[in-house]
Amino acid sequence: MTDPAPAGIRPHRRKRLWAACVALLAAGAVGCGSTNDTAAGSATPAPRPTVTVSVTATVTETAEPEPAPTVTKTRTVRKPGPTVTVTRRASGTTGTSGSSGGVSSGGGTCSITSNAGNxxxxxxxxxxxxxxxxxxxxxxxxxxxxxxxSAWRWTYA
Structure with a gap:
């Protein structure tokens, strides 16, 4: 059973279209099948370039000084409140445990600093x-x- 022809194409034109497609496919297959890597007329292949890789590695080791010992001193506050721990580092800076330094820019030192270190x-x-x-x-x-x-504040002692 054959399909009816579309409205704009006649049956004999469809056959010609199929024949042209098959001919192009065959010509392409014949043209692609005869590839040759050697030059025409010579029996030896063309020379290929040689790749040379040079690698130079440099290792640098930096020595770091050992950390200084830490001295911890605990003092008890007589008034109601918690025990305050003051840590002194060997370089002379002070600060509470967990803070990052407590040396002030004004020349004095503060033993208790804020969470930001101020x-x-x-x-x-x-x-x-x-x-x-x-x-x-x-x-x-x-x-x-x-x-x-009605609030806990820092006041002059």
């Missing part, structure tokens, strides 16, 4: 862990964490 100033709020503790400001003035006006 010295406290009078009037700032105290952390719960600092209630009743005493430290110094960046300028060296002594301040104490005391209950004042």
């Amino acid at each position: 010295c406290y100033a009078a009037g700032q709020f105290c952390r719960n862990s600092d209630h009743g503790a005493t430290t110094t400001t960046a300028g060296g003035t002594r301040i104490r964490c005391s209950y004042s006006g």
Whole structure:
């Protein structure tokens, strides 16, 4: 059973189209089948380039000094509040355990620093862990964490 011809193509034109496609396919297969890597008329293949790779490795080792020993001193606050631990490093800087240094730019040292590592100033709020503790400001003035006006604040000692 044959399909009816589409509206714009006549049956004899479809046969010619198939014949042309088959002829092109055959010509392409014949043309692709005879490839030759050697030059025409010579029996030896063409020379290929040689690749040479040079690798040079350099290793540099840097020595780092050993960390200095840490001395920990615990002092007990007489007023209600927690125990405050002060850590002194061998280089002379001070800070609370877990902070990154406590040397102030004003020449004094503060033994209790904020979570960001800064010295406290009078009037700032105290952390719960600092209630009743005493430290110094960046300028060296002594301040104490005391209950004042319904909040724990750093006040001049």
